[in-house]
Amino acid sequence: MQPFPFDIVGFDLDGTLLDTSGDLAAAVNHALAQADRPPLAVSAIKPMIGGGARHMLAQGLAATGGSDEELLERLHRVLLDHYARNLSVHTAPYPGAVAALNALEAHGVKVAVVTNKLEGFAREVLRDVGLLDRLSCMIGGDTLGPGNSKPSPAPIHAMIQRSGGGRAVFVGDSIYDVAAAHAAGVPAIACRFGFLMQPVEELGAEAIIDHFDDLLPALERLG
Known part of the structure; x- marks a missing residue:
């Protein structure tokens, strides 16, 4: 052999x-909701994954109206907190x-x-x-x-x-x-x-x- x-x-x-993808998309959409942004489909979020949570969120914000550094930093923490509580649901x-x-x-x-x-x-x-x-x-x-x-x-x-x-x-x-x-x-x-x-x-x-x-x-x- x-x-x-x-x-x-x-x-x-x-x-x-x-x-x-299901749990990451849920975390992104939870963060977007805090800024009154519309949710994104899981299929739209999948290509945003891979460069880390902050990069993923930045792309989600760009797709729903853009952001500044202050908003990105605030929502990054919101995203991480939500994801920490829901790591393995899906x-x-x-x-x-x-x-x-x-x-x-x-x-x-x-x-x-x-x-x-x-x-x-x-x-x-x-x-x-x-x-x-x-x-x-x-x-x-x-x-x-x-x-x-x-x-x-x-x-x-x-x-x-x-x-x-x-x-x-x-x-x-x-x-x-x-x-x-x-x-x-x-x-x-x-x-x-x-x-x-x-x-x-x-x-x-x-x-x-x-x-x-x-x-x-x-x-x-x-x-």
Whole structure:
């Protein structure tokens, strides 16, 4: 039996490992309501996800009439407070995600998460869905300090170090994910089912998957 080609498979969280769109959209719309803005559809909010909560809210405000820095800061806290109370109401792993993790672990591969979500929120939601204890490490958007979230390569380098080293690959759904992986010298796999800001083919990933059933074959081809 051939050894598996990767020692570490890292995953983005929102739009990759977990479908968090329902809970994130609810938090955005709760914040927008405080400014008497109309709610946005989940489908409209999905492309805003990936750069962190503040970035997501800024785009939501821009889509509903714009904002200044003071309004953005005030509503950012409103959004975070609401999300903290409602992290996992609608959130769940994508179809096939848990089976893919099982298969990777059966091959002796370490799995990790690198997300731009705040570390505290990420740990709690991963705990809620039963995945936190399966990870070799979990790095959030604030784990390494300002300026060290994706698309910086720093969290990918930290993921590899904290997982014990070896050949790594990163799976995500945004240009932040692919750019961070490539800056760290790591191949990227893009998810067509994620919260895409642009056509998945434009992300520049080495492979694209339509479902988690495609992940292991894609990894084996890359290897």
